[in-house]
Amino acid sequence: MTYFPEEVVEHIVDFLGSHGDRNAVSTVCKAWYQVDRLSRRSVFVGNCYAIRPERVVTRFPEMKSLTVKGKPHFADFNLVPYDWGGFAQPWIEAAARGCPGLEELRLKRMVVTDDDLELLARSFPNFKSLVLVSCEGFSTDGLAAIATYCRGLRELDLQENEVEDHGRQWLSCFPDSCTSLVSLNFACLKGEVNASALERLVARCPNLKGLKLNHSISVESLNKILARAPHLVDLGTGSFTIDNRSETYHRLINAFFKCKSLRSLSGFWDASPFCLQAVYPICTNLTVLNLSYAPAIQSADLTKLIGLCFKLQKLWVLDCIGDKGLVVVASTCKELQELRVFPSDIYGTGITAVTEEGLVAISSGCPNLNSLLYFCYQMTNSALTTVAKNCPHFTRFRLCILEPEKPDPVTNQPLDEGFGAIVRSCKNLRRLSVSGLLTDQVFLYIGMYAEHLEMLSIAFAGDSDKGMVYVLNGCKNLRKLEIRDCPFGDAALLKDVAKYETMRSLWMSSCDVTLGGCKALAAKMPRLNVEIINENDGTSESKENLSDLQKVEKMYFYRTVAGPRNDAPDFVWTL
């Protein structure tokens, strides 16, 4: 056995970036566990209930960056009642006590209160970066606390949170001495923001690289901001609407002309088409373009804009771009890596905005495509097969056909073969979402070929328990499985329970799993928290009256070393 002094091991381990590698190192032996423990700077907790916060803080006292995720993914789609859990408070409290050197906190799908934000702001003197994604429970008062007390704050990034508006003064709370901001994203705030305070803030932060405005910022304000910060790299434009071709508009064009560093654009909430022309000067430099919140921009203007963006790597659009628009994208954006096409009209007007043709065009024009989220009205097996052949590098492939259980419209067959082609061809596929009419066959293919698959989302698919069993048997690296409205029952659930300790979590809703099955699972696997979310039965009497044969509405289980959680609301029943 070769002897390495700890300093050497530490030096080597420092080169390991990924959490997975670090975790592996820590299991080698006690010495290496200690080395990793004391040298780990960035900690990732994928499920906030998998481990107690105190435990994390004790194990990694030198941590500088903490990432925690809370609610299950389907909470994004309102499948989880809003007070299910995922509270940030215990994490912030534990870190405040044990890790005062914390510099960065990233929370996703958690409940964060104003008190939590204030505690955060006051407890960490070196705090630099706060990133909140899809969180809720706080207001602009909490943001005011962050602005007031976090000296040296570099990043405040609020992505798609639900923030209560308690006034616009939070931005003025950044003291005059605050000059360290690098990134500020408040695009999700609904209320007014003090525009002049923002302009002054931008003026005194010379390192500002990213700025994402909300809809309340007018173009006049944007002009002033761009004039003071032409070195911006990432801009979210705010409302981007002006009434006529005024001087404001000309100043806007000039302002954009000066923004030579701009690489990423988003926003455009109410953009009128000619406003978009102001952006043309910098299109050739853009690598990221997000137009997915701009339904007012029609396909023609979209394609004119995108037609100039040769270097685009990431594009988010609405499906009003149409198949023809996607052809333009395919011919222009040869370096495209990520494409997301969102539906602009989900209430069924029957307008077929994008179909399989658009996707095929993209795949033939953009061979580097590795990440896809595509909402469409129909898809064919032959299209999917072509896409699989053209783009073998997919790591994330999410296809959502808006009508559940819709077959291939040309052949009237299920889409098993198409998705089969995808998993066969894309050897590095890590994330997959399937839709349309699907039988057990597609799961056989997934189990056989998707070796690196880590996350799988299934809805309205499958014929029998065999489907789920194929997946659980086959995908060795599966971490998250979420299933809704599929005919999978207890037999599939209980077939191989040991598998579940290799996974982070499993969600099943509106399936055929019964209470008895869940109880059996909980009995066999004590280190799983098996939670039943029964929305109508909050009282304990009704819990007793439930028969084991009754189907469970929503089941969510996850591996944990923390035992059953103590903050579960009444409607969550941990077996």
Added chain:
Amino acid sequence: MSFFLRYAIRLLGNSTKTQLFLPTALLSERLVEESTEMVFGGGAAGDYPSGSMAMLEAAVAEEEEDMVGKDYVGISEVSSSSYPGSAGVGGGMEEEEEEELELRLSLGTKKAVGGGGTQWAEYCRILTAEDLPSMGSRASPLSSSSSVSSSSSPAADRERCSGREAKKTSNNPPSQMVVGWPPIRAYRMNSLVNQSKENTSTHATIRSTHKKASQNIKNNRTGERICRKEIEKKGRSSVNSLFVKVNLDGDPIGRKVDLNSHPSYETLALALEAMFLRQTSVLGSSIYDGPRTSKLLDGSSGFIITYEDRDGDWMLVGDVPWGMFLSTVKRLRIMKTSEASGLGKFLQPTYVVDLSYATFIQGLWSYI
């Protein structure tokens, strides 16, 4: 002249069983709008039948073809017998509940004096619980109303439709009828709803709860759009979301609903009904398991929707114009009417039949 009209309308707003037909020449659109507001806003104190929930709905239509040949605007309140021929618009419900107050602002034909509302193209109705589709009974109005609720806040759980049912029904993709489908983040859904409301507020479309009419609409129009004239006039809906908590008595789960994504009380009620009803999970079963559902808004079981306003008082939902409601509401509570003792005064109908006002008004006409 319009002053007298406004005064008359204000007086009549609180009474039942009167009719007022006025030549259109006398009425500006603004007066029509104002009178509608007055009627809705003024009638706080006693116009609501007990045991049911009064919801406001204003439906405004611009069917050009139906306006030909009509030359007056009728503001009428329904008595159970005067509108036998109103093409079934609320007709069935009038027979069921005499106390129901219906207010109509409409362009009717000449012969509507006797109540022939056959061509009510525009009307405002205060709906009771009976109007809201019970989950167990009607399928077709449900599909129109479910798309109503689908255009409401995505925070509302929409009615579940099993996949097979979906295939059977319409050409329209039924994705809006399934909870949490399509899988779009709530934040993005909100933006879509808000932005589409801004876009559609320029199109005034028909919104009719009449079964036949709504089916025709479903066939003729692309998508369901609800438009309230008052909201149009007041300006575009804001892009802000207004999430308030909603609790149902006896249900430990609280929810949140985005009030700004609803243009009217009716859509809100539908959304709340969808939210608090249990979703059936078994594929292939019928959508609605009768006895378990529609506890919420069925008048007979006695639930009403109340809200807490800025001053901390609990008020009955539906009293005030929608816009005013939005500005004062803090949270909602769906309570049993048996517990609503403090609000009791709102629940007793008062039959103020003040014929003296009617004669007074009729007397006015002689001066016109």
